[in-house]
Amino acid sequence: MTKNILTIDEAIDEIKERHDKAEQKPLLVGVFGAVHSGKSYFCLKQCRRLEDPGKRWGGVYSTKDYFFCTILDEVYSKLEYLFYEIIPMNGIIPHEKDKFMWNMNIKPYTGRPLDVSAAIFNPNHHKADLDYLTQTFDIVISNPDSKKKGRIE
16 A cells, blocks of 8 residues: 655645654655755745744754755754755656665764655656655655746746
8 A cells, every 4th residue: 555645735744743753853854856846845835834933943944955064063953853855866756766865965964864755746747656656755745736936827
């Protein structure tokens, strides 16, 4: 049986539940997806919904995949969530190799692998093997509303 394909709002609820059960903080979440799949939108929406205004850093931080090493220890230690937006190596559909390589890259900085791997895709832009995605990633998000940035419709 495969896991459900979630909407953005359902995925936000799922990540919040995983955070509440997590033993280590921040919860490290990798959001894998093609360009224009909605990674930034999902992370921004997640951050706005989850951040704690009473904390200096809001408790939530999102970063592009190439900035994972720039988070200072003093900031990292105050976070509740840390989201990484990751473009797959093939540029389109997330793969198990992407998750493996990402875990290898962040371990020296975080001391541990990702807590949650999420694949996000737009079914109108890319054909995805849903069985493969649900077997490989913890959460799979369908985002049919994602749009190419700067595109006039």
